[in-house]
Amino acid sequence: MASNNVLKASEIFEGQVHLYKHLYAHAVDCMSIKWMIELGIPDIIHNHGQPISLSKLVSILQIPPSKVRGVKSLLRYLAHNGFLQIVRVHHSTEEKEAYSLTSASQLLVKGTDLCLAPMVEAFINPSMARVWSHLKKWTYEDDITLFDVSLGSNLWDFLSKKPEFNETFNEAMASDSQMMNLALRGCKWVFEGVETIVDVGGGTGNTAKAICHAFPNVKCTVFDRPQVVEKLSGTKNLTYVGGDMFESIPKADAVLLKWILHDWSDKDSKQILENCKEAICDKGKRGKVIVIDVVMKEDQDELELTGLKLLMDVHMACLVNGKERTEEEWKKLVVEAGFQSYKVSPFTGYLSLIQIFP
Incomplete structure (x- = not known):
């Protein structure tokens, strides 16, 4: 690592990424988990019995069309953080992206013995x-x-x-x-x-x-x-x-x-x-x-x-x-x-x- 006075551009940009990651995650990391529980997403996926597509999930939740893009963004971020898993499923003649639970989100399914x-x-x-x-x-x-x-x-x-x-x-x-x-x-x-x-x-x-x-x-x-x-x-x-x-x-x-x-x-x-x-x-x-x-x-x-x-x-x-x-x-x-x-x-x-x- 170079001294503070002679940082390489690549090191500066790396530091910026690290800083911004924590700044933007300040509220989103916690509140996205709370959002997932409030909407009952772990329960919906659990009761569905298999990975669920975005279209099926927003249909069950009755999400307005204008919010579907934002919901998808939240789901992908939760998947990146290990609370969901993105899988590919075949539906009719096309392949779709679907979401399944991980060991962490299984602990958020209500009514189970190990619900956190x-x-x-x-x-x-x-x-x-x-x-x-x-x-x-x-x-x-x-x-x-x-x-x-x-x-x-x-x-x-x-x-x-x-x-x-x-x-x-x-x-x-x-x-x-x-x-x-x-x-x-x-x-x-x-x-x-x-x-x-x-x-x-x-x-x-x-x-x-x-x-x-x-x-x-x-x-x-x-x-x-x-x-x-x-x-x-x-x-x-x-x-x-x-x-x-x-x-x-x-x-x-x-x-x-x-x-x-x-x-x-x-x-x-x-x-x-x-x-x-x-x-x-x-x-x-x-x-x-x-x-x-x-x-x-x-x-x-x-x-x-x-x-x-x-x-x-x-x-x-x-x-x-x-x-x-x-x-x-x-x-x-x-x-x-x-x-x-x-x-x-x-x-x-x-x-x-x-x-x-x-």
């Missing part, structure tokens, strides 16, 4: 977009989050004051839990010998229900903010308890922290883990803490996976004063919280399973 459409609804909304416009101000405000700067309160206070956002957020977390439940099916060994477990921050209980289903003899407690669990009903081996994880955590053989610690600073995470240690070391019993979270591995992960983890680290750092951690940072946190050992195992594509032992 609620995640899109929660993260792609005007309030979230406005939050990021305050990054400069956030940079110079000491020790407060981007939510504090833009909305006047942290995320958790904001959710408690806005029932509609709280419901959307909980639905999003519940849909994501379905993905984790899929991964848990291959990790049954983690729960062997466990008779009681507390799912801290377990929301509406999707993961706890999956554990109860797989292990009928395990008693599960979902522990979350009172406003999250107050209207939920348990079963024979599933109970809901409201409380504050910074004060205490219900006693159990195991404590599950699923996508929790990345929301918090090292100081706060240490406090949570210390409370977990008290919960699993009652009356001489020594259980374990099961953490499902990101482990940063920039030198090992593929480029796309590294990009996702770095994006999540930006979200955590700016929105909630949290962080994604390397294994060395996890080790330091575990030791400082008073635990003796830990073990990291693969879990989903971007999450790891960390067992922590007192």
Whole structure:
């Protein structure tokens, strides 16, 4: 790469392409996914049972002729980004372009067990977009989050004051839990010998229900903010308890922290883990803490996976004063919280399973 003073024309044009790609994608990348869900395009293609032509799709959607060109443009861009696949199909005597679902857009088909459409609804909304416009101000405000700067309160206070956002957020977390439940099916060994477990921050209980289903003899407690669990009903081996994880955590053989610690600073995470240690070391019993979270591995992960983890680290750092951690940072946190050992195992594509032992 030439120095800034002697850039070649080809390098300048390459830089322009890179810059413009991100400028033009600023809103389109997210909003085109939202558009696709709002129009029900994944559902239409799924129900069609085969790749669908543009003419058939716009007929079903009753798109005005003047908008067909724009719809085609959006579909081709979604295909470029991996949300659709363009295939050639034969129709009568001619060959036509048609669209089929990819592994990503299959996750947007509503009514399926693994639908992530609620995640899109929660993260792609005007309030979230406005939050990021305050990054400069956030940079110079000491020790407060981007939510504090833009909305006047942290995320958790904001959710408690806005029932509609709280419901959307909980639905999003519940849909994501379905993905984790899929991964848990291959990790049954983690729960062997466990008779009681507390799912801290377990929301509406999707993961706890999956554990109860797989292990009928395990008693599960979902522990979350009172406003999250107050209207939920348990079963024979599933109970809901409201409380504050910074004060205490219900006693159990195991404590599950699923996508929790990345929301918090090292100081706060240490406090949570210390409370977990008290919960699993009652009356001489020594259980374990099961953490499902990101482990940063920039030198090992593929480029796309590294990009996702770095994006999540930006979200955590700016929105909630949290962080994604390397294994060395996890080790330091575990030791400082008073635990003796830990073990990291693969879990989903971007999450790891960390067992922590007192």
